[in-house]
Amino acid sequence: MDNRLSNLYSLLAKQQRRFQISELAAHFRVSTRTIYNDIDKLNELLETVGAAEIVIEKGRIQYECEMPIDIEKILFKNNDFINSDQRIRKIRMLESVLLLPDNFSSETLLQRTLVSRNTLLNDLRAVRKELENNEIILETIPFRGYRVVGEEARIRNFLAATLEQDPLLFETEGFQAERNSLVEIDELIEKICNEIGIQLSDESFQKMILHFWVTKKRLQINKSLKQWQKKEIYNKEEQVLFANKQAIEDRFKQPITKAELVYLANKLSEASITNFQELLTDKWLTFNLIVEQFITAVDQDFPQIDFTTDQKLYKGLLNHLRPAYKRTLAGESIENPMYEYVLENYQELHTSIRTYVPLLETKLKVTFTDQEISFFTLFFAASLERNKFFVPHKTKIVVICNAGISTSEILKSKIQNTFHVEVVGTFGAREGIKWLTENKVDLVITTIPLELKSIPVVRVNPYLSEEDRESIHRFVKPIFREVTIEQLLTIVENYASLSFQATKSLSDELTTYLNLPKSQEKKEYQPMLKEILTPDLIELNYAAENRDEAVRKSGELLVNSGLATNNYVDGMIENLEVNGTYIVIAPGIAMPHARPEEGALDVGFSIVTLKEPVVFGHPKNDPVKIVIGLCAIDHQTHLKALAELVEILSHEENVAGFTSATNKIEIMNIIEGGKETC
Incomplete structure (x- = not known):
């Protein structure tokens, strides 16, 4: 029987010499990651019979045994x-029961x-x-x-979770034929993710493979999802799944309904991602505003840190919130592998975040588990780490981690706070290996087994133990202790009494001399709506023949006021084509915009009221009477003005005032008299 596990074990046992991982990968024509996974599976088998395990040390494998065992016999012939x-x-037994047809x-x-x-x-x-x-x-x-007997979606979710606990299943005789199917599914999911514009964490990618495979196997025994209610709006995942219907049917070797595609799309929307392109999806406006409110609330408990200016924190939470929300809606549980570490090292921070999570839960009408909440804590913890040190450019490092963006960010921050290095990127294994084929770095730090030919690799735990620090120390010179202005001022106060002004001056001077971050960095100002909306940015009773004309007019007002370039207007139109339905945020109101990098020059809004309502394609909120052009230079600066505008337009009398206005002053009066929100 031609089984790679058996052949790999036989090679190691017979020759009983050291092998490089890369050497074995080349021999079996697979990736080094596959060899690491194979060794893990072999060690599970060896443990069941009390045999010595295979040892991996610094990318080399050594196996010594007096009497080799018959791996094939364990896998296929011996119960x-x-x-x-x-x-x-x-x-x-569970897997068998759930994969068999009735009776x-x-x-x-x-x-x-x-x-x-x-x-x-x-x-x-x-x-x-x-x-x-x-x-x-x-x-x-x-x-x-x-x-x-049971709800089909529940059965599939439980089966996929069970399969996660059984890494050797696909090595057994009855499942050999499924290996090609898994490879095809792998390639299909990669294609779908590229089209959506997301990158899944390695762990989530493996879960998605199982969900696709489970769907295929359940359909083969005629277990399909029951009739579903047709949706009026489909999110990006659903749209891409629909577009790939034929490709999925080719790999499943059977027809697939929209209900099945929506189920798989939901699994994708629940998956943790490591990178994403900005997408307009359901509740996009709500997500943006409540993340800002959440950060501001937590920030009040930590006066020494300014969380509100951390763009990475805002983007990270916004990135994580949607899948967390989708998982909670679906009743999907998730475990944070760093949960105990969070409780031990960031207890005060985690307590604060649990206090303010109801801000998110109330608005989204869900209740997050403490495990899910601990992921939010990791984003704030990473922000804390970023605030501790300024690290000069030294050794160039890439971090490869399969546990998702929150774990990658906190590991990155710990590395930067400990060593004279520049972390040039954090990736999952797939994207990291791909990136390294075209870019050069001095060192790769990874939480997963990885072997690279020309670049040194150090494998560490996500929490970066002392042993891990010593391993990294062989390649770079570390900063041996954390230094903060607060610590230095405490020492000075033991020997001298300083006035408030003198303390502030000394703090500023030490901060500059030691190249440390300022403890109270000036917060990026968030203007109020009436500060940035002028009559020049308003157009009344514009005769637009279609939605493109309406959107373009709102963009031209931004360009004419020096807030954006013409490229930004093109980006608004392109975004409209991709996410047209989601920019219609309320009945009769659309809010088109583009990404900041597409030509945004400053924060601003334009308002266009239409002479005749225009259809944008939204099943409930059409036709559109008011078009609000949004120009944002980052993810946060515009949020205060946006919150004010959303509050103003939440009142029907203000919407009516906008649409009936005959001169710009009427609009300005509504804006200046509208309710202000912080």
Whole structure:
């Protein structure tokens, strides 16, 4: 039997010499990552029979054993592997039960699980209880066998979660044929993510492969999702899945309905991402405003740190909030591998964030778990780390981490705070390896097994232990201790009494001399709406024949006032084509905009009222009567004015005043008399 695991073990056991990971990857024509995964699987098998494990040290493999075992026998012929581990046995039983069609028999289960009849019956009782805990019933039908009864989406989610616990399943004889299917699904998801404009974390990517595979296998036994309610607006994930319907059917080798595509799109929207292009999606305006409110609230508890000026914090939270919201809506649980670390090292911060999370929950009408909330804490923790030190440019480093953007950011910050380095990027394994083929760095720091030919690699834990620091120290010179202005001033106060002004002057001088960040950095000013909206930015009763003309007019007003370039107007039109329905934020009101880098010069809004309403394509909020052109130079500076405008337009009398206005002064009076929100 041609099995790579068996062949790899045989090679290591027979030659009993040191192998480079890259050497084995070349021999088996796979990636180094695949070899690391194979070694993990082999060690799981070796543990079941009490054999010595394969040791990996600095990219080299050494295996010494007096009597090699028969890996194929364990995998395919000997049921000791399953019988020896009750947890694995139950997992395999669950997988079999959920992958079989209705009316399967005990004999079928015996053939699949390779256990005795008595063991099978005992395990079935445990499996039945496990299913019931997840609102799934294993029903016995007299003279016919068994069938699984439950909500199909729940069954699929539970099956995918079970498969995550069984990395060796696809190495067994009955699942060899599925390997090509998994490769095809891998390529398909990569294509879909590129079209959406997102990059999944490595962990999320593997979960998506399982969700696609589970959907395929459940459809093969005629278990499809029930009739679904047609939606009026489809998000970007759904649109891309619909566009790839044929490609999915080709890989599934069967037709697929829109209900199935929407289910897979939901799984994508729940996945943690490491990078994304700015997308207008459902609740995009709400997400932007409540993230700002959330950061401002937490900031009040930490006067020594200014969270509100940290653009990375804002973008990171905005990036994470949507999948967190989608997961919570779907009842999907998530575990933070750094949860205990958060509680031990950032207890005060985590307590503060738990206090203010209801700001998000109330607006979104969900309740986040403490595990989910701990991810929010990691974003703030990364911001704290960024505020501790200014690190001069030294060794160029790339961080590769599969646990998502929050873990990558805190690891990046810890590395920068400890060593004279420049972290030029954080990536998942897929994107990192791709990026390194075209760019050069001095060192790669990774939380996952990785072997590169021409670049040194240091593998570390996400929390960067002392042992990890020593490993990195071999390549770069570290900063041995953290220095803050507060610590220095405390020492000075032990020997001298300084006035408030003298303390401030000394603080500023030390900050400049030591190249440290200012403890109270000036906050980027957020102008009020009446400060940036002038009569020149208003056009009344404009005769637009279509939505493009209406949007272009709002952009031209921004250009004429020096707030944007013509390229920005083109970006508004392009964004309209991609996300047209979502820019219609309320009945009769559209808010087109483009990305800051597409030509935004300053913060501003334009207001265009239309002589005749124009259809934008929104099923509920059409036709549009008011077009508000938004120009933002970053993710935050415009938010105070935006919040004011949203508040003003939430009142029907103000909307009516906009549409009936015959001169610009009427609009300005509404703006200046509108309610102000902070």
